[in-house]
Amino acid sequence: MFIRAGGALKKNLIRIALGLLLALVFFGHAAKFYQISLLNTLDAFVYDARLRLTAQGGVDERIVILDIDEKSLAEVGRWPWSRDTMAALVNKLFDSYEITLLGFDVVFAEPDRSSGLASLESMADGVLKNDTAFQSALKALRGELDFDKRFADALSKRPVVLGYYFTNLDQANRNGALPAPVLQPEDFKGRTVDFTSWSGFGGNLPEFQGKAISAGHFNPIVDFDGTSRRVPMLVEHEGKYYESLSLAMVRVLLGNPRIVPGYPEGETNSGPEWLDLPAEQGILRIPVDEYGASLIPYRGLQGSFTYLPAADALTGRLKQEQLKGKIVLLGTTAPGLMDLRVTPVGSTYPGVEIHANLVAGMLDSSIKQKPSYVLGADVLLLSLCTISLAFLLPILSPLRATVLASGILLAVACLNFLLWSSGLVMPLAAVLSAILTLYALNMSWGYFVETRSKRQFAELFGQYVPPELVDEMARDPERYSMDGKNAELTVLFSDVRGFTSISEGLDPKELTQLMNAYLGAMTRVVQKNRGTLDKYIGDAIMAFWGAPVADADHARHAVTTALEMQAELRTLDEPFKQRGWPALHIGIGINSGTMTVGDMGSKVRKSYTVMGDAVNLGSRLEGITKQYGVGIIVSDSTKALVKDVIYRELDRVRVKGKDEPVGIFEPLGVAGQIDKAAQDELKLWNQALRLYRQQDWDQAELQLYNLSRMCPDRYLYQVYAKRIAYCRANPPGESWDGVTTFETK
Numbered sequence: 001m002f003i004r005a006g007g008a009l010k011k012n013l014i015r016i017a018l019g020l021l022l023a024l025v026f027f028g029h030a031a032k033f034y035q036i037s038l039l040n041t042l043d044a045f046v047y048d049a050r051l052r053l054t055a056q057g058g059v060d061e062r063i064v065i066l067d068i069d070e071k072s073l074a075e076v077g078r079w080p081w082s083r084d085t086m087a088a089l090v091n092k093l094f095d096s097y098e099i100t101l102l103g104f105d106v107v108f109a110e111p112d113r114s115s116g117l118a119s120l121e122s123m124a125d126g127v128l129k130n131d132t133a134f135q136s137a138l139k140a141l142r143g144e145l146d147f148d149k150r151f152a153d154a155l156s157k158r159p160v161v162l163g164y165y166f167t168n169l170d171q172a173n174r175n176g177a178l179p180a181p182v183l184q185p186e187d188f189k190g191r192t193v194d195f196t197s198w199s200g201f202g203g204n205l206p207e208f209q210g211k212a213i214s215a216g217h218f219n220p221i222v223d224f225d226g227t228s229r230r231v232p233m234l235v236e237h238e239g240k241y242y243e244s245l246s247l248a249m250v251r252v253l254l255g256n257p258r259i260v261p262g263y264p265e266g267e268t269n270s271g272p273e274w275l276d277l278p279a280e281q282g283i284l285r286i287p288v289d290e291y292g293a294s295l296i297p298y299r300g301l302q303g304s305f306t307y308l309p310a311a312d313a314l315t316g317r318l319k320q321e322q323l324k325g326k327i328v329l330l331g332t333t334a335p336g337l338m339d340l341r342v343t344p345v346g347s348t349y350p351g352v353e354i355h356a357n358l359v360a361g362m363l364d365s366s367i368k369q370k371p372s373y374v375l376g377a378d379v380l381l382l383s384l385c386t387i388s389l390a391f392l393l394p395i396l397s398p399l400r401a402t403v404l405a406s407g408i409l410l411a412v413a414c415l416n417f418l419l420w421s422s423g424l425v426m427p428l429a430a431v432l433s434a435i436l437t438l439y440a441l442n443m444s445w446g447y448f449v450e451t452r453s454k455r456q457f458a459e460l461f462g463q464y465v466p467p468e469l470v471d472e473m474a475r476d477p478e479r480y481s482m483d484g485k486n487a488e489l490t491v492l493f494s495d496v497r498g499f500t501s502i503s504e505g506l507d508p509k510e511l512t513q514l515m516n517a518y519l520g521a522m523t524r525v526v527q528k529n530r531g532t533l534d535k536y537i538g539d540a541i542m543a544f545w546g547a548p549v550a551d552a553d554h555a556r557h558a559v560t561t562a563l564e565m566q567a568e569l570r571t572l573d574e575p576f577k578q579r580g581w582p583a584l585h586i587g588i589g590i591n592s593g594t595m596t597v598g599d600m601g602s603k604v605r606k607s608y609t610v611m612g613d614a615v616n617l618g619s620r621l622e623g624i625t626k627q628y629g630v631g632i633i634v635s636d637s638t639k640a641l642v643k644d645v646i647y648r649e650l651d652r653v654r655v656k657g658k659d660e661p662v663g664i665f666e667p668l669g670v671a672g673q674i675d676k677a678a679q680d681e682l683k684l685w686n687q688a689l690r691l692y693r694q695q696d697w698d699q700a701e702l703q704l705y706n707l708s709r710m711c712p713d714r715y716l717y718q719v720y721a722k723r724i725a726y727c728r729a730n731p732p733g734e735s736w737d738g739v740t741t742f743e744t745k
Contacts, residue, residue, distance in 0.1 A: 484598025629715025
């Protein structure tokens with residue numbers, strides 16, 4: 001037996017050597033000699049998935065978020081509110097509602113100017129300096145008009161934790177006052193720490209900071225993928241160490257115990273791995289990493305804590321039991337003020353709720369930890385798995401190799417999940433990827449065979465669908481047919497604007513080269529997103545999704561394709577310009593619905609295509625893009641299937657050949673990737689459109705005027721301005737449904 005095994009090993013030396021080389025590559029990543037970005041991305045994905053899967057869920061009743069929401073802003077006024085209002089709110093929370101603790105996720109960095117005191121004092125020091133009556137009146141009124149003093153007095157001797165932030169954007173940016181540092185370098189007993197360091201800060205006014213019992217920063221740590229998974233419990237500024245807002249709140253709850261850095265036994269050079277808070281109730285231990293940060297223990301999706309409008313608390317409309325004895329965080333979710341974060345549990349997650357999760361996690365001791373020995377354990381596990389597989393897989397049959405690799409994969413995943421359940425975080429992507437890569441290497445070594453089925457499918461569908469879909473179809477050929485059938489699909493039409501004039505300005509050879517470059521680029525985008533290329537109609541492209549390979553996300557892939565086609569078109573501008581060709585502009589129409597799909601035509605020529613009213617509507621939508629000056633129009637049926645894209649509503653239209661009106665929209669991009677200026681413009685546009693449909697011509701025209709100033713090149717606003725002028729001259733009447741009818745294709 002040993003002789004046979006030795007012979008098998010000798011026969012497969014190249015495969016074994018390649019396996020060990022792959023193992024070495026993954027070992028270097030796990031040991032942090034270098035980092036493979038793809039593995040980091042996979043680890044982040046696995047971490048987020050585990051977090052969502054094991055999230056506690058439910059609403060934590062101990063913590064309430066007092067929300068400066070749109071309702072509160074509408075009732076009290078725009079932010080920032082006057083300090084006498086804030087003082088009244090603080091007094092109300094403690095005196096009437098009897099809350100336990102108040103934390104501010106906002107900064108009070110500038111003096112209040114709403115009372116006019118500053119102007120009166122300037123007059124008292126200037127033109128009215130010798131006016132004794134004015135001076136006496138000002139002295140009598142100063143107490144009532146000094147709103148900052150009122151707020152400072154409201155903070156005094158109460159369990160209130162202020163918020164502030166650090167910054168590195170401008171070293172000279174040092175506004176307001178910082179609280180006293182919680183740790184000095186000597187508190188780390190000569191050990192080197194690698195905490196996040198900041199040069200500047202934005203603090204509260206000194207009179208507020210002096211009266212508040214504590215304060216904490218609300219800086220997050222944003223990972224490489226833009227996601228907030230950690231918050232630094234301690235940060236460094238000018239050699240001193242400051243605590244986070246959530247840590248400061250927990251310390252106030254516990255009676256402000258000191259912070260004691262904790263180290264693993266036998267470690268003499270490493271930084272702290274936890275922070276101890278020795279309170280009367282016992283020692284509360286908070287895990288931290290080498291950067292002094294803690295993993296955020298998200299309870300679940302947004303709304304894991306009770307949100308109450310700040311205005312309702314200010315006016316006393318809340319019941320006392322809603323706040324009595326609660327830990328309260330004051331923050332905002334109002335548009336324009338919202339502090340949104342990308343998190344493992346949501347791409348638009350309020351920053352104030354991150355602090356709430358951390359406070360709850362510290363109190364429950366539910367923060368996951370990643371101690372220093374995890375690195376060694378990860379390297380050891382990866383080495384054992386990869387070295388054993390590098391030697392065993394080449395000498396095993398495909399079935400036994402599959403069983404072995406699957407068994408090790410399952411065992412590693414279960415071990416990782418058990419460690420997670422016990423509060424330990426251990427990387428998983430490197431070892432899983434190494435196992436899968438070694439398995440794939442050995443399975444593919446002798447398997448490069450083209451089957452007849454695959455060739456047949458390539459001949460039938462290769463001109464329509466990308467090669468990867470042909471391969472997918474070939475694996476199960478019984479499921480696919482060229483026969484006609486009805487199916488829910490999404491169709492896309494695109495057309496080059498002004499193609500006639502373009503073609504007249506180029507000779508046939510140049511026109512051919514231009515069209516080949518353009519159609520090639522657009523087709524690659526279609527196929528990248530699993531689309532079926534139906535046909536080219538001159539300069540136009542027709543494609544659809546959902547057949548021959550079923551695609552539950554057919555609408556999403558079509559909208560993504562349209563956005564990417566417009567982006568790809570802009571990358572052609574420079575090479576076209578260098579060749580003396582004009583820049584191209586295209587209109588794209590997309591519709592989803594029931595269509596007939598199949599191989600249609602005659603004996604002379606057939607084509608795998610789609611037909612039906614839903615297809616015709618897609619073509620009509622492409623035709624009216626120029627009427628609104630937009631590059632893409634999707635129907636309401638497509639929009640309903642792709643909910644995570646931000647849209648600009650354009651109109652409700654009745655196109656030629658269709659009696660029922662259709663809502664049309666312009667996709668702007670994926671939610672979370674639209675900048676604030678675009679969001680503000682969209683909000684104003686939605687208001688203008690609502691006013692237009694309500695026949696409030698004056699207000700709608702004013703809104704459109706403001707929008708046109710913001711975006712003078714947006715043709716859509718000119719279209720509606722002309723419509724308003726027409727409607728003023730020809731009032732549509734009360735029965736008007738706001739639908740625009742197009743009589744031509």
